[in-house]
Amino acid sequence: MKFLKRIKLFPDEALESYFIRCAHSNGFQKISLFLQSLSAFISLRDKELKGALSASLSRLNLHKAHNSSAYRVRAIKLLEEFCDLQPSCLLRVAVLRTNRHFGSYVALARSNVLFPNIMLREHVIPVCPLCLQERNYIRFIWHLKPIQRCPKHQVKLIFNCPECGNDINYIQSENIELCSCGYDFRQIKPSEKTEESMSASLFESSENADKLSLEFGKYLWFSKHSGVELDDDYFLPKFNRYFSNWPDNYLSYLKTQESKAIEKQTSRFNQISVNDIWCEQLQNTRLVTTNRVNNLVLDQLANYFIDLVNRYPKCQHANIADTLINQVDSALLLRTSVEQVFRLLEDGYLKVKFGVPTEAIYKPHIPIFYLREVIELTQAQGSNTSMFEHMISAW
Incomplete structure (x- = not known):
C-alpha cells in the first residue's frame, strides 16, 4: 500500500501534525476515519497489529500506548513504508516513554532528547502565525510549557483564537491552521518581538540531545526551586536571569x-x-x-x-x-x-x-x-x- 499523495515530514514536526496533513492531502476530513483505514490495512498486513494503532489522534503518539506499545512501534514502521519515508523517520519525531526519571517525573524522549513528562502541554497547544505562514505544520516545541515565544521569530505564541476566544489545540480541532470556528490563524498579526534563548533548531540535530536533556532538567529544577511555573509567561527570561548569576545566588x-x-x-x-x-x-x-x-x-x-x-x-x-x-x-x-x-x-x-x-x-x-x-x-x-x-x- 502507498498513499495517493505522499508528503514531506519535517524534522521538528509533531507526529500528530504529520498525520493530519497526510489525511487532508489524501482526501480525509475526519482524522478518525483516516486512522481507522490505516489500522485496517496494518492488521491485514500483520494480524498481531490489530488495535495497535489508536483511532484517536490524541492517543496516537507512542508514549500514550499502554500494553501494545511494542506493537505500535511495528505499526509505525509499516506506516513509514506507506508514506514512502526513510526508515525510523516517524519514530524520530514520536514521543517515547523511557524507564528513566527526572526525580519523581517520568522521562519522555524525542529524537534522543529526554524531558520530564510534566513539561508537555495537554489542553492548549499554541501556534506561531509567522511559522504557519512559512510552512503549514505544527512544530513540536509548541507542545512544551516553557516555550511561550517563537524561538525563530521572537514573537509571543498565540494561545486563544482571536475570533471565538477558544483555546487553540490542533489535536482537538484536527486542523493545523484553522480554528473550529473557521478562523485562519495565519491572519493573526503577532505581538512585538521579545528575546528568547531557546534555539529554533531544538530537535533538528542529534548532536545537541545530551545538552538539551540537561537543559530541560535545569528548567524543572528551577521551577521547583523558585516556585515559577513551567508555563509562566516569562519562565525562560526568569530562568536566564537566575542562571546568569549562577552559582552565587544559589550559594x-x-x-x-x-x-x-x-x-x-x-x-x-x-x-x-x-x-x-x-x-x-x-x-x-x-x-x-x-x-x-x-x-x-x-x-x-x-x-x-x-x-x-x-x-x-x-x-x-x-x-x-x-x-x-x-x-x-x-x-x-x-x-x-x-x-x-x-x-x-x-x-x-x-x-x-x-x-x-x-x-x-x-x-x-x-x-x-x-x-x-x-x-x-x-x-x-x-x-x-x-x-x-x-x-x-x-x-
Whole structure:
C-alpha cells in the first residue's frame, strides 16, 4: 500500500501534525476515519497489529500506548513504508516513554532528547502565525510549557483564537491552521518581538540531545526551586536571569538557610535533619538529570557542604555540620545507590547516630548518619568530583 499523495515530514514536526496533513492531502476530513483505514490495512498486513494503532489522534503518539506499545512501534514502521519515508523517520519525531526519571517525573524522549513528562502541554497547544505562514505544520516545541515565544521569530505564541476566544489545540480541532470556528490563524498579526534563548533548531540535530536533556532538567529544577511555573509567561527570561548569576545566588540561598538555622536553633544539631534546614535541596537535585553525574546543582550543593564541614570542625559540642542525613540523600552525595550506602554501613565505612533503633537502619528515608562523616567519606573517595558513579569499598 502507498498513499495517493505522499508528503514531506519535517524534522521538528509533531507526529500528530504529520498525520493530519497526510489525511487532508489524501482526501480525509475526519482524522478518525483516516486512522481507522490505516489500522485496517496494518492488521491485514500483520494480524498481531490489530488495535495497535489508536483511532484517536490524541492517543496516537507512542508514549500514550499502554500494553501494545511494542506493537505500535511495528505499526509505525509499516506506516513509514506507506508514506514512502526513510526508515525510523516517524519514530524520530514520536514521543517515547523511557524507564528513566527526572526525580519523581517520568522521562519522555524525542529524537534522543529526554524531558520530564510534566513539561508537555495537554489542553492548549499554541501556534506561531509567522511559522504557519512559512510552512503549514505544527512544530513540536509548541507542545512544551516553557516555550511561550517563537524561538525563530521572537514573537509571543498565540494561545486563544482571536475570533471565538477558544483555546487553540490542533489535536482537538484536527486542523493545523484553522480554528473550529473557521478562523485562519495565519491572519493573526503577532505581538512585538521579545528575546528568547531557546534555539529554533531544538530537535533538528542529534548532536545537541545530551545538552538539551540537561537543559530541560535545569528548567524543572528551577521551577521547583523558585516556585515559577513551567508555563509562566516569562519562565525562560526568569530562568536566564537566575542562571546568569549562577552559582552565587544559589550559594547565597544555602548560606541564608544556614544562618536562619543557627539563629533559630531549638534542638541540638546532632538531632536535626539536613532537610529541616535546607528544605529537601538534596532530593530536588534529582530533578536536574536522569543520572548521577553531570549534575551542576548537586555539584554546588556538595561543594557547599564540604565548605560547611571545613568552617565548622568537629568539637565537643555538636554544630551545624553534625546534622543528620538519611541513606537516600547520602547516596546522592556519594554518587551511588542506596544499596551501596547500606553496604558501606555494613563494612564500617559509615556509622549510625548513637541510639538509632535497628529497624530504622532498614528505612532509607530516616536520618541516621552524620552529615560530617558522609562528606568526609565523599572527599576520601573523590566522588565529589562527579567522576565516580560507584563507591569503592572492600567488597
